[in-house]
Amino acid sequence: MKKAIYKFSANYGRSGDLEGIFIAAKQEVDKLISSKIEVYFGEVLGKHSEIYRAIEKKEIKLVTDDAEAIKIVAKYNLTSGHNPFNYRSINFETTSFDLDDDMTVGEIIHKLLKQKK
Template sequence: MKVIVELGVDYGRSGTLSGIFVCEKADLEKLYGKEVYFGEVLGKHSEVSLEMDAECFEIRTEDQDFIAKFIEIMGDGTISGYNPFDYYDADEESDEDEDEDDD
């Protein structure tokens, strides 16, 4: 089931990490607990890395008819701002898990 999601994390004076995107609800829930590295998105030397949890997101709608029409007009995936799926690398996390197992 697809959902329209709003990402919103306030970093005070440094700025806000925000975005709107369409994704599968199950994929969003799999992202919870994962570390996502966004890079220097809030300015030089900002190095934003964030552990995803439910508080980072607001599901704006689960209405499948609305979402289907929305995708038809706006497209699927990132609508505006930042989408953590554009920055999350599951392969990188798997590599780190393997490195820990080698210890």
């Protein structure tokens, strides 16, 4: 899977905004959006904030798929902020495989993509 650099930016009203820069494959991002997995960010915007929801297409933008840029970001660990793939899911169920409570959204996406093949 060809990787790219993406920017995540979501507004949660009065609570605030979440942003992040991360590397992922286009298929992973597409599956995250189409599967409607609710990402559980926890209390990242303050005590009792409980932030969770499905990621919308408008909240993830492709920055670049330039191989050199991706290599530099990866080599120097220049990802930052909130990466929806690194958090747990909430309210997501599937009958196609057993969900482990400790699985990240990224791990669930990988399993869903494997099944597709």
